[in-house]
Amino acid sequence: MEHNRHHEHGQDGSCGSQEMNSGSRADGLLLAYYGDDFTGSTDVMEALTWNGVRTVLFLEPPTEELLASRFAGIQALGIAGISRSLPPDEMERELVPVFAALARFNSKIVHYKVCSTFDSSPTIGSIGRAMEIGAAAFDDQSVVPLLVGAPSLQRYTVFGQHFAAVGGMAYRLDRHPTMSSHPMTPMDEADLLRHLARQTNRSSALLNILDLEGDSKRLRERLQLRLAEQPGVLLFDVLDQPRLQAAGQLIWELAEQGNRFVVGSSGIEYALAAHWQQQGIVKHGKQPQRQASGGGRASAMLAVSGSCSPVTEAQIRYALDHGFTGIQANVPRLLHPDTAAAERGALLARAESVAAEGGIPLVYTALGSADEQIGLARQQLEQAGLSASDTGRLIGQQLGRLAREFAERHSLPRLLVAGGDTSGYVMRELGIYALEALQPLAPGGPLCVCYAESPQFDGLQLVLKGGQVGQEDFFLRVLQGQ
Incomplete structure (x- = not known):
């Protein structure tokens, strides 16, 4: 059953994606993203906001008029989606217009956000198919960076194997008590690139935890060695904060070279924010500009x-x-x-x-x-x-x-x-x-x-x-x- 994404909003400045100005620029955006489910979309907003990047999450791509009237000065925007629950043909109908809209924003990076437990299969929520659609939307893209680990969420990728913690213990994905028996997308493979290979024919390479050690010069040298293999996908290991920041530096530098479409969990934002703060691009500790009444315990x-x-x-x-x-x-x-x-x-x-x-x-x-x-x-x-x-x-x-x-x-x-x-x-x-x-x-x-x-x-x-x-x-x- 096809999902009708284009919901008509009222006349208070809200919008639907059909109203998108084809020349939309939204100058000043560091990042625009699409979340493959709604709760996951808030992960990214949270990761950015608490790290000093004012972010607003929309249900549809906003018009330039809405951004100017109600959201002037935001540094990142997201689109909350549902592709994680869709088969590949419906994913294409969902993602093609959204990626086209995001491509028109003048953001430094465009992120297809997936769950930090890599929920997906060839038939439901295919991350590989999303990569293919995104690569077509950003046709000058030579490689798609992929990062799934997020230490703050207790998600780790080590030599390509992915782990998630629950109850204070980290499990390999295929042995995770919840994800191995997920009702829609049970995980029977912890090697992320092997799991991804079931969903796409794009070639892949890995920057492992050893590659992500050392100074910036050594990081770039190892990156170039992996890029020399001409992979369609480049997976970054993530174990701890130093390697997360190293990955953020390399993903940012790849974006500056034209590879601005990236795929991964909110670990992408944690990695980028760590690099942005180290470089003085953003300052830690900014709070949302909009205040809501009734903080603390809710009256109802x-x-x-x-x-x-x-x-x-x-x-x-x-x-x-x-x-x-x-x-x-x-x-x-x-x-x-x-x-x-x-x-x-x-x-x-x-x-x-x-x-x-x-x-x-x-x-x-x-x-x-x-x-x-x-x-x-x-x-x-x-x-x-x-x-x-x-x-x-x-x-x-x-x-x-x-x-x-x-x-x-x-x-x-x-x-x-x-x-x-x-x-x-x-x-x-x-x-x-x-x-x-x-x-x-x-x-x-x-x-x-x-x-x-x-x-x-x-x-x-x-x-x-x-x-x-x-x-x-x-x-x-x-x-x-x-």
Whole structure:
């Protein structure tokens, strides 16, 4: 099923990508990026913002008029996307116009942002296919730099093998307790270039952790040795901050030579920011210009979750033990067109009842990957001729409508949305067209402030949480604004 990306906004200065000025320049941008899922898109905004680069995340490429009127002086912009959940043909329909729009911005670097656990397969969220589309959009590109590790997120690439930590222990991706059994893109290969080779025929090379030691002269010499192999992709190992900064230096120098299209996690931004600060290009410690009222503990909050990750399961259980009231959806009823409205209405009534008593409603679809609701939902989708990749869209739309209806009836200062695929559809239902990071809560899950068509949602505080983001008490941290 093709996703309709082009959402029409109102007349308050927001925009859709069809309105993009073909001559758009947006002078002064250090970086423009596209995130392959919504929660991952906030990772990049967070990495840049806390390192002194004012960044705004949009749902569609903004017009020059919008940038000039509401976002003058920003140094980076992002486009929140959904390509991680799409098959290759739908990825092409999604990415070709977005890359064309990003190419027209006069940014130093254009980044296709992927998850730091490299979630992808030849049939869903193919990073290799995204590279091919990006290379075509930037046809003067000789090599595509690839960096996935991010020490601040406990993600490491060592001699091309990728590791992710959970519970204080780092696992190779193919042995990771969550990623090795991911319901959509299970990882059975920790060698990133071998995994990528299943998705593209582009040749590859590796700058390993030993190559990334030494002074700038030695770094450049090793880079030239790898480039002499004429690879289509160049992967950078990342183990620690010094190597991260070394990678940032080389990626920046490659961009200055014309290779401005890069692929990777938010480790790209951490690497670049480290180099930019060392060079005095940016200063650490800048804060967002827009301030939202009601910092600290929220006077009221709604939480909705479409995530089935074990991390989110533990967070929901912790929240229910610490003052939140759980409301589990009947997912088959929520997905079926004949019963969706009634199920949503029942969930809304229960959430309103909780809020009326001073409680914090938490509406969720599943408690972990073993929840029986997941199997029932898959059966229903199969009977309807739909695929598992449609789950995020259908659940996201219904949870988004629930959040909108709740917010329209109540003063809602803060909203938490858990689930990478869910988040984008919730934002669209609320008419939100841009976000700016406001306060750190946990790596990958900042408190954000919204720009929206409706005054009711303009200024709403919002947290978008991916499945692997946050400690056990994350929901409570969102409520308390800590």
